[in-house]
Amino acid sequence: MPNGFFLHDLLWFGDGGSEQTAVSRGFIVEPAEMDSMDEEAKSDLSDRLRYLLAALGEEYTLQCRYMVCSDYSEVLERYKSATEGIADKRKHRWQVWNRTERHARYLEAMREGKLRREILVLFFTRVIDSEPRFSVSEDSLEEHFQRLATRESLGFSEVQGDLLQTLFADCRITVMTDKEHYLHYYRFLNPSCGASIPENVFEWYDPALSIQENCLFGDVVQPPVPGVSFQLDGFNHAVLVMRQLPKRMGPGLVARILDLGFQDFEITVNVYPQKTAEVIKAVEKTANQLQGEVRTQPKRTYSLSEQLAMAKERIVDLERGNVVAMNVFFVLRLWHRDANALISRASIARNAFASMAGATCHYATNAETARQIWFQTWPGWTFGTYRGYDLPTDDQTAAELLP
Numbered sequence: 001m002p003n004g005f006f007l008h009d010l011l012w013f014g015d016g017g018s019e020q021t022a023v024s025r026g027f028i029v030e031p032a033e034m035d036s037m038d039e040e041a042k043s044d045l046s047d048r049l050r051y052l053l054a055a056l057g058e059e060y061t062l063q064c065r066y067m068v069c070s071d072y073s074e075v076l077e078r079y080k081s082a083t084e085g086i087a088d089k090r091k092h093r094w095q096v097w098n099r100t101e102r103h104a105r106y107l108e109a110m111r112e113g114k115l116r117r118e119i120l121v122l123f124f125t126r127v128i129d130s131e132p133r134f135s136v137s138e139d140s141l142e143e144h145f146q147r148l149a150t151r152e153s154l155g156f157s158e159v160q161g162d163l164l165q166t167l168f169a170d171c172r173i174t175v176m177t178d179k180e181h182y183l184h185y186y187r188f189l190n191p192s193c194g195a196s197i198p199e200n201v202f203e204w205y206d207p208a209l210s211i212q213e214n215c216l217f218g219d220v221v222q223p224p225v226p227g228v229s230f231q232l233d234g235f236n237h238a239v240l241v242m243r244q245l246p247k248r249m250g251p252g253l254v255a256r257i258l259d260l261g262f263q264d265f266e267i268t269v270n271v272y273p274q275k276t277a278e279v280i281k282a283v284e285k286t287a288n289q290l291q292g293e294v295r296t297q298p299k300r301t302y303s304l305s306e307q308l309a310m311a312k313e314r315i316v317d318l319e320r321g322n323v324v325a326m327n328v329f330f331v332l333r334l335w336h337r338d339a340n341a342l343i344s345r346a347s348i349a350r351n352a353f354a355s356m357a358g359a360t361c362h363y364a365t366n367a368e369t370a371r372q373i374w375f376q377t378w379p380g381w382t383f384g385t386y387r388g389y390d391l392p393t394d395d396q397t398a399a400e401l402l403p
Contacts, residue, residue, distance in 0.1 A: 002381040003212050008149035009177045010156070011123075011211070011380040024063075024125035024380030025156035026176035026184065027164055031120060042251035048167045049399035053271060054324055055163055056124075061382040062271040063123040066403035068263050070115040071187075073197065076107055113263060120403065121176075121184065123380040124160045128152065178207070184379055185215045191264070191335050192233045220374075222367040225339040227346070229370030235335040238346040239364040241373050241389045242330035246357035249400050257332070257352040258403055262345055264336060267403050268377035270329040272390065279325040279392075280318050287311035323394035328401055330391070331377050332361070362389070 004013035004022075013022040037045070056062055083099040086092050109115050128148075157175050164173045176184070182205050183197055193201075205214060221231040229239040246253060257267070290308040294301060317323045332349055336342040346363060353361040364370035372386040 001212070002375055002378045002384065003210050004381075005210055006178045006181055006205075006207055006214070008146070009153045009175075009181070010149060011181055012149075013381060013383065020127060022125055022127050022381075022383050023152050023156075024123050024382075025153065025160070026121050026123045026181060026380065027161065028174040028176060028180065029120045029122060029164070029168070030172040030174075031168070031170075037252070039251065046251045046396075046399050049402055050395050052163065052167055053273075053326065053395045053398055056271070056273050058273050058275055060124050060126045060160075061273070063125065063380060063382050064269040064271070064402045065119075065121045065123070065266065065377075065379065066258070066268075067119045067121075067187075067266040068258075068260075069117055069119065070110050070113045070263060071117055071119075071197070072106065072110050072115055076103055076110070079103055116263060118258075121379070122164070123382075124156060125380055125382045127383070179205075181379075182214060185211055188266075188379055189215045190217065190233050191235045220371055223339070227343040227365055228339050229364050230367050230374070232335075235337055236339045236342045237370075237374075238334045238342050238349075239370045239373050240332045240334075240346065240349055240353070240361045241364065242328075242353065242359060242391065243362045243389060244358075244360040245328075245391055245393060245397060245401075246359040248357040249397050251400060253356055254401055254403055256355045257349070260345070260348055260352055262348075265332060265334045265345075265349070266377075268329075268331045268333070269398075269402055270376065270382050271398050271402075272327040272329070272382065274325040274327060274392075276318055276325055280315055283311055283314050283318070287315065317394075323396060325392070326395055326398045327387075327390040327392055328398050329376060329387075329389060330401060331373060333374065333377065 002013060004011055006012075009025065011024040011026075013024070014020055053062065079099070080103050083096060083103065086096055089096050106115070161173065161175050164171075174180070179202055182202065186201060187193060187197060218233050223229070223231050223236060225236070227238075228236045230237050287308060290304055290311060294304045294308060297304065318325060332353075334342060334345050334349060336345065350361060350363060353359050364373055373389065375381075376384045376386055
């Protein structure tokens, strides 16, 4: 199970005194409504996402998290504060009454799950060498990590933050701090908080504690009901992972799975850039094998020749830089208190996968498999070892799978 710390507006995973420490920072993105875009706008968005993925290089990985809920708590809190800030409440009593009634009505609708809100968060992660080069005192060690954390935090903010602001000038980009990271993890590990996180929850935050100690308050339990992946925080969870990419891709295709007709679900897409030279070497090996099979299996000449031509075309695209090799990990998680309702929703989700040009998914009903898949979706964590569901593809397909 992943674990780490909140430090200097970053997520730290691993041993801070080793050469394999992963650091991550999140960015909250408020994009335009995709349903209102025409084909040209969708194509332009896909191109901008490809630029974003190309900028990852081989050093960074990207995790895109899309969640649907009814949480407008911070918006309503600002609205309430603005109402209470009206100086002359007698003179503006009609406005005060109207705003108070509206706040109460929306708050009740939020708690009943009648509102819909889409939350999109991007996490950029990379591995750094955080080990001190020589023995230092405790004070010097603290200073070393503070300097390192400041440097990495500033780097994420200025490089990835500026990149997002440049590519997506039509979106509101918010750089996450320790508070936002903590609240995001709290929501992720405690679905029972419902539509809104308690206002005083950040008072429980202790930077000296790990992520699990701060946010995880229960066990991941094997369910007694068939068809449920696991149980956590009093909820039944279902995990579906993509195992075959869509047969056809196009801008806006992923929108088919974003509107399932209900709330309380989350999509996580991990993007892992691959080393181009190694991918070319693997494709060349396949091409050489196919070339030999064309000669030895004359009855399959046409199909094998076509596969050989596709391998050659893939090598040409990679060598010329027309595409960038990447692996994609696509997971959908649902949760509900009622097991039968959850299983019904999971069936709807499986049909949604199929509607994406024939994409297929694996419904993880084995508790251990489901847990391992779920661990790979922890916010900012992209260095797990359970990688059997990574799908090799390129930056164009990966961009069109980002929600």
